[in-house]
Amino acid sequence: MDTIIAPATAPGKAALAVIRVSGPAAQPMTQTLLERPIPWIPQRATLVRLWDRGEFLDQAVLVYWKKPHSFTGEDVVEISCHGSPYIVQKMVAAYIARGARFALPGEFTQRAFLHGKLDLTQAEAIHEIIQAQTPAALEGALGIHQGKLRNKIVQLRERLLGIVAHLEAYVDFPDEDVPPLVQKELEEALDCLEQELEALLRTAPVGKILREGVVTAIVGAPNVGKSSLFNALLREDRAIVSPIPGTTRDTIETECQLGGFCLRLVDTAGRRKTDDWIEQEGVRRAEAALAQADLVLYVIVAPEPEPEEVRRLLPPPGKVWLVVANKCDLGIHPDHRDRICVSALTGQGLDRLQEEIVRQLTGGLALAKEGWITINPRHEGLLRRAQEGLQRARTAWQEGASLELVSVDLRESLQALGEVIGLGCREEILDEVFRRFCIGK
Incomplete structure (x- = not known):
C-alpha cells in the first residue's frame, strides 16, 4: 500500500492539531523533515523541529508506531503540532511533495480492518463513537x-x-x-x-433511535399545557406559556437528552377548528409534525374527564403514542387513574413519564444489564x-x-x-461502509 496522510483533528484554529501518516514510507518521509536524526523508539513521544527545504515548519511532538503494533497495522507517525490551519496545510503539503497521498474518508480505519486489527462491526463502531450525542x-x-x-x-x-x-x-x-x-x-x-x-x-429500532434521535411531537387541544410540558422536559422557558387559547401559532423545535436518548421535541399549536387563518396554518403544521414523529405525547387535562377525541384515537402504526394527563397538581379525574399523570408546573410525575418513554422506545428490552448491543x-x-x-x-x-x-x-x-x-465482503460494500467516516479516521 502507498503512504497516506491526513489531519486527525477537526479543521479550524485550535491549540493543537494531530496529523497522522500511515504506510511503508511514513518513517523515511518524516526523517527528511527532521532538523537532526532521532532514535526511532516506538510509542515514545519525542520533541522535534520540522523543516521543509530550508523553511521552518513547526516544533512538534512526534510519536512513532511500528507495525504491526499500530492502529492501522502499518508503520504510523503521529505529529502533534500547533493548531494553525496554515501550519497543518504546510505540514501535509511537505509529505505530499515526498510522495504521500491525502487519505480518503475512513481510509485509516479501512486499513486497520484489512490488516486484521478489528472486524467490520468494530470499524463501524468507531464512526458511531464519533457521532454519539447521548x-x-x-x-x-x-x-x-x-x-x-x-x-x-x-x-x-x-x-x-x-x-x-x-x-x-x-x-x-x-x-x-x-x-x-x-x-x-x-x-x-x-x-x-x-x-x-x-x-x-x-x-434494530433502538439502534436507529440511538443514531438518529427521536422526533417527539407534543400535541393536544389548546390550553392543555403542551408548551408547559415542552419547557418542563427541556428544563428551560423556551416556549411562550399563556392561558389564552391559540398562543402557539407555529411549531417550535429543539433537542434534549432524556434517559440517555436524544429527543427532538416539537411543540405544536392546539388541535381545534378555528376561523383565524394564522392559527389554521399552525394546526396544519401540527398535523404535519404528528405525521413525521417517532414519538407522540398526546396531552390532556388530568382534572377533567377523558376527552371524546382520546376515545377515538387510532395511533398510527410504527409510532410510540403516549397519552399524558397534565395539571395533576389540580386533581386527577377517575378516568385517568391508570394514565401517566404529570404536572408540568411542579414537576410531579415527570420521572415516571421519562421511564415510560424509555421503556416504550426500547420495546422493554433490558439492554443496559449487559451493555447496549x-x-x-x-x-x-x-x-x-x-x-x-x-x-x-x-x-x-x-x-x-x-x-x-x-x-x-x-x-x-x-x-x-x-x-x-466482514468475512467475504465485496470491495464495493467495504467502500460504502467506510466512505461515511470523517477524513483522518
Missing part, C-alpha cells in the same frame, strides 16, 4: 467496539458451522460411520439459532438473510429434501453471518 448512544457504540456484537456473531456462526460440517460429513463420507442428525435435534438447533437472531433483530441497517439486512436461510433449511428438512439442499440454505446463513463481521 450516553446511551456512546454506550452502544463502545459495546460494539469492544467486540460484543462480534463475539455474538462468531458464537452463532461456530454453532451453525458445526451443524453444516456434520451434515456434509454424513453425505460425503458414508463409509466413515458419521452418525446422522435426527430430525428433532436439527430442528431444535435451528430454532435456537433463529431465536437468538430474532433477539438481535429486535434491537444494537444493530445498524447493514447488520439487520444480513441477519434477516441468515434467518431466512435457517427457515428455508428447516422447511426443506421437514419436507424430506436431500441433505445437500438443506446444507445449501445453511451455507447461505453462514455467508450472511460472516459478512456482518
Whole structure:
C-alpha cells in the first residue's frame, strides 16, 4: 500500500492539531523533515523541529508506531503540532511533495480492518463513537467496539458451522460411520439459532433511535399545557406559556437528552377548528409534525374527564403514542387513574413519564444489564438473510429434501453471518461502509 496522510483533528484554529501518516514510507518521509536524526523508539513521544527545504515548519511532538503494533497495522507517525490551519496545510503539503497521498474518508480505519486489527462491526463502531450525542448512544457504540456484537456473531456462526460440517460429513463420507442428525435435534438447533437472531433483530429500532434521535411531537387541544410540558422536559422557558387559547401559532423545535436518548421535541399549536387563518396554518403544521414523529405525547387535562377525541384515537402504526394527563397538581379525574399523570408546573410525575418513554422506545428490552448491543441497517439486512436461510433449511428438512439442499440454505446463513463481521465482503460494500467516516479516521 502507498503512504497516506491526513489531519486527525477537526479543521479550524485550535491549540493543537494531530496529523497522522500511515504506510511503508511514513518513517523515511518524516526523517527528511527532521532538523537532526532521532532514535526511532516506538510509542515514545519525542520533541522535534520540522523543516521543509530550508523553511521552518513547526516544533512538534512526534510519536512513532511500528507495525504491526499500530492502529492501522502499518508503520504510523503521529505529529502533534500547533493548531494553525496554515501550519497543518504546510505540514501535509511537505509529505505530499515526498510522495504521500491525502487519505480518503475512513481510509485509516479501512486499513486497520484489512490488516486484521478489528472486524467490520468494530470499524463501524468507531464512526458511531464519533457521532454519539447521548450516553446511551456512546454506550452502544463502545459495546460494539469492544467486540460484543462480534463475539455474538462468531458464537452463532461456530454453532451453525458445526451443524453444516456434520451434515456434509454424513453425505460425503458414508463409509466413515458419521452418525446422522435426527430430525428433532436439527430442528431444535435451528430454532435456537433463529431465536437468538430474532433477539438481535429486535434491537434494530433502538439502534436507529440511538443514531438518529427521536422526533417527539407534543400535541393536544389548546390550553392543555403542551408548551408547559415542552419547557418542563427541556428544563428551560423556551416556549411562550399563556392561558389564552391559540398562543402557539407555529411549531417550535429543539433537542434534549432524556434517559440517555436524544429527543427532538416539537411543540405544536392546539388541535381545534378555528376561523383565524394564522392559527389554521399552525394546526396544519401540527398535523404535519404528528405525521413525521417517532414519538407522540398526546396531552390532556388530568382534572377533567377523558376527552371524546382520546376515545377515538387510532395511533398510527410504527409510532410510540403516549397519552399524558397534565395539571395533576389540580386533581386527577377517575378516568385517568391508570394514565401517566404529570404536572408540568411542579414537576410531579415527570420521572415516571421519562421511564415510560424509555421503556416504550426500547420495546422493554433490558439492554443496559449487559451493555447496549444494537444493530445498524447493514447488520439487520444480513441477519434477516441468515434467518431466512435457517427457515428455508428447516422447511426443506421437514419436507424430506436431500441433505445437500438443506446444507445449501445453511451455507447461505453462514455467508450472511460472516459478512456482518466482514468475512467475504465485496470491495464495493467495504467502500460504502467506510466512505461515511470523517477524513483522518
